[in-house]
Amino acid sequence: MSPRAAWRFESIGFSPVYDYVAGKADWGSFGLPLEGHRPSSTRVGAHARTDVPACGPHDRMPEVRERVRAAGWDTCFVTNEEGVVLGRLGRAALAGADDVLVEEAMTPGPSTVRPSFELDKAVERMRAQDLTTLPVTRSDGVLIGVIRREDAEQQALESSATA
Amino acid sequence: MPTGIDRDEVQRLLHEERAQLVEVLPPDEYEDEHLPGAINIPLKTLDAETTGQLDASRPVIVYCYDYQ
Numbered sequence: 001m002s003p004r005a006a007w008r009f010e011s012i013g014f015s016p017v018y019d020y021v022a023g024k025a026d027w028g029s030f031g032l033p034l035e036g037h038r039p040s041s042t043r044v045g046a047h048a049r050t051d052v053p054a055c056g057p058h059d060r061m062p063e064v065r066e067r068v069r070a071a072g073w074d075t076c077f078v079t080n081e082e083g084v085v086l087g088r089l090g091r092a093a094l095a096g097a098d099d100v101l102v103e104e105a106m107t108p109g110p111s112t113v114r115p116s117f118e119l120d121k122a123v124e125r126m127r128a129q130d131l132t133t134l135p136v137t138r139s140d141g142v143l144i145g146v147i148r149r150e151d152a153e154q155q156a157l158e159s160s161a162t163a
Numbered sequence: 164m165p166t167g168i169d170r171d172e173v174q175r176l177l178h179e180e181r182a183q184l185v186e187v188l189p190p191d192e193y194e195d196e197h198l199p200g201a202i203n204i205p206l207k208t209l210d211a212e213t214t215g216q217l218d219a220s221r222p223v224i225v226y227c228y229d230y231q
Contacts, residue, residue, distance in 0.1 A: 009209070018168045036193070
């Protein structure tokens with residue numbers, strides 16, 4: 001939509017005209033402020049757990065398992081040097097005993113959401129896909145945290161009770 | 164020809180060149196949330212009259228929700 005608007009502005013006589021093509025979804029995903037009526041508490045960004053464990057694709061599974069268990073989690077996200085999500089280690093991978101590299105055990109390319117994604121839609125997605133967690137990333141794929149289904153369902157219940 | 168820019172350039176243009184920020188989504192989406200300082204001129208209403216509130220001597224930055 002914005003490319004058409006940019007051309008329209010030029011045809012009216014404005015110059016220079018710039019098109020921020022990534023838009024407010026990108027702006028919000030980098031934690032930059034937004035104004036408006038919709039409270040941030042209805043978005044996943046307000047409920048993302050940033051203490052979720054992360055590891056690299058070349059880490060070894062025994063060390064990662066120990067670290068994730070010690071932190072009290074049952075999932076771990078695999079990121080590259082820039083923090084971009086490459087994959088996920090779920091319960092099955094973390095419960096195994098194989099001494100392999102993380103990249104051999106991970107499930108690549110997990111579904112992600114932006115911080116501006118609506119919480120009730122995140123709950124719907126997790127229920128439909130039988131997920132217990134959903135990673136939250138910036139628009140460039142960098143991991144911000146994770147939204148846990150039990151947290152999201154509880155928050156959605158509280159929101160509907162106060163609505 | 165309009166120039167595509169990223170968020171860093173948006174911030175630079177706002178601070179250094181007093182650019183004017185315009186959200187071209189419908190009013191309800193603008194009211195839900197918008198970039199600080201942005202005004203709303205929905206694409207469907209964009210014409211010489213509705214853009215008359217803008218300063219033609221300053222840069223204009225348009226945006227919507229994302230790449231769609």
